[in-house]
Amino acid sequence: MCRGLGKMKTRILLVLAHAAIISLTLFATAYAGWNSRLFFETATVSKVRYYLSAGAKLNARTENGATPLHTASAHAHDPGIVHVLLEAGADVHARNRYGSTPLHVAAAQTDSPSVIETLLAAGADVHMRAGDGATPLHMAAAHNNNPHVIEALLEAGADLTGKDRYGRTPLHVASAYNHNPKIVEMLLSVGADPGIPDKKGRLPIDYAKGNESVRSAEAYRLLNDARF
Helix, strand or coil: CHHHHHHHHHHHHHHHHHHHHHHHHHHHHHHHCCCCHHHHHHCCHHHHHHHHHCCCCCCCCCCCCCCHHHHHHHHCCCHHHHHHHHHCCCCCCCCCCCCCCHHHHHHHHCCCHHHHHHHHHCCCCCCCCCCCCCCHHHHHHHHCCCHHHHHHHHHCCCCCCCCCCCCCCHHHHHHHHCCCHHHHHHHHHCCCCCCCCCCCCCCHHHHHCCCHHHHCCHHHHHHHHCCC
16 A cells, blocks of 8 residues: 555656646746747737746847847737836846837837837937937838827927938938838828938938838829929
8 A cells, every 4th residue: 555655756856847847838938938929929918927937047148139029029919028027126228239229119010009108208319329320200201100199299399300320311211112102191290391301411211212101192292392
């Protein structure tokens, strides 16, 4: 009887040990992808809290120098995730290899104005320059199709006349790259100056000529008419 119980206990311990090894292996595999787009696109606040409590590093870096806060700011669907990372001590001023802060990447990629507002509330600098001189407003104007993201930056005091290293204003880059012509129209409506040239003397309308989305829209006429 005692021998039987002993064998049973041994088996139970072996099963538990095996389960623990599997659990640790799975966690290690998942942990390796902690600072990734895939992780944060599907993450929840509770999942992020669990990873942090289990030792996931706030200062982990991707090959491009992005921290988890950079990645979450760009790809998390729940602004609460960004808040949790900040609450845990994530550096809101951290820069990736391109000199971009979490606010820069959020401005370019998030669809949530709340992510922008969360970063700003934590002290993110709306005037910070990336390596190419771009401000968060440049990033949003060039790449973000959501006018509300740009509104959040403007409400925080973003500069419509700020220039990157090429002398381009947010209106220049919106005219060149954004696929939503409403962004160009919005910038014009809040006072962006279409008559400011870049370092080579090119105006926003010159950039718009290469952007089919803008060239075929009302935004193009507004750019042209506003110069006179």
